[in-house]
Amino acid sequence: MDASVLLALRDPAGIPFYPVVFQALYILTWALHAAFVLLALGSMGLSLYGTLKQKHDQNWKTLTPHLIQTGKISVSLLIVLGVAPLLFTQVIYDPNWYTTNTLSGMWVFIFIYVLIVGYMMYYWYFYANKAKAGGGKLIGIISFAVLVFAGILMHNFAVTSIMPNEWMNMYAPNGVVDNSGWTFNVDIIRLVFMVSLTVPVVGIFLQNYSRFISTREDSTKELVDYTASLGTKLGTIGLLISAVAFVVWMMRVGYLMHPVIIATIVGVLVLLFMVMTNKNSYVTTGVLVVVALLISGVRELIRFDLMAELGYSIYDYPVNLEIPSITMFLLTFLILGGVGVAYLLTMSWKVGKTKGVFDGSQDKAVNKLGNYTLAIMGLWMATFFGWGMTILFKNIL
Secondary structure (H helix, E strand, O other): OOHHHHHHOOOOOOEOOOHHHHHHHHHHHHHHHHHHHHHHHHHHHHHHHHHHHOOOOHHHHHHHHHHHHHHHHHHHHHHHHHHHHHHHHHHHOHHHHHHHHHHOHHHHHHHHHHHHHHHHHHHHHHHHHHHOOOOOHHHHHHHHHHHHHHHHHHHHHHHHHOOHHHHHHHHOHHHOOOOOOOOOOOOHHHHHHHHHOHHHHHHHHHHHHHHHHOOOOOOOHHHHHHHHHHHHHHHHHHHHHHHHHHHHHHHHHOOOOOHHHHHHHHHHHHHHHHHHHOOOHHHHHHHHHHHHHHHHHHHHHHHHHHHHHOOOOHHHOOEOOOHHHHHHHHHHHHHHHHHHHHHHHHHHHHHHHOOOOOOHHHOHHHHHHHHHHHHHHHHHHHHHHHHHHHHHHHHHO
16 A cells, blocks of 8 residues: 555545644543443343343342443443544544445444444343343343444454555455445454453452442342452453463564553553452552553554554644634533533442432532533533534624
8 A cells, every 4th residue: 555545545624633632532532432342241241141140149139130230331331432432533544444434334334233233132131131030141142242243343444444555455356346345354363352351341340349339238248259259250360361362462463572562561460460469449440441541552553553654644644723623622521521420420329329219419419510510511502502603604694
């Protein structure tokens, strides 16, 4: 692939802010998205095991519906958070993004419906299990398989986007144009590593779950100890598997001794030690976030270097500063998003710590954060529509 072709595919209008900012935001938002992908698949997969155990095991009778609920919420969050990294990669890697969508157009189309069907069947699984302990096993398995397939499709898009030297062969194999949109590429080692991360993520979740319920009056010591032990086992085994898969992947792509890779391996080892000792799972989760950011950085490092070898650098992208738009985005992301998430997290925390029904209207912190969120949302809507209308009429009158 010639650099001139890649450069010709860039947006002639340029980008509204400095490329490094979009690159950093991509790394951040992909890590957040991936965290909930892994938690969704891990908790749902473990819940399927729980449906077989919960009729005869009180611990699993309590844990299984909580895992199903966790997976259900995580799917919602991964969908919402998945939009951001796609937008950021579209801004600075538009040649990769649009070429991939052309070569794998049918799979992109199918992906949307696969995700919809998988999520709807998840609700079916949720209500079937809720109505009858251990119910909905078959639907749960199908939903899990469908959502895993959706993840494999996204893997295909990511792999295809970093294969610019093969794009022409994909488009016209043996000189014959193929515009069917059925291009499908899988990197087995990379996929195994990503999927293996579901095990340590759900393991650390269980450690957090154990710590969280330990202060509830209606939680038994047996359940607290069991979930902590299970979480430690899953976290330890999962991290060992993920570490081996990661090293094999890095050896294959020739990055094993890169400083970012070494930092990632050190982070995994620290995380492994913390999971095994399980002193404070909340701190462990903080380290997990750091490792997730490093893994996201590794993905971007590989893509950046690959494109640079072809003569394409995101740092050379023409910049046409659009300060108002960027300001609006950052204020939305940091203030509205920050306060809104703080409100939801605070309320969720207090609901989980309260025996019986939690009345948020009687809680000072929840009330304040709720009012702040509503006020900021109202101000944001007024600014958004007012600003939009002003620009619209300014341009047409």
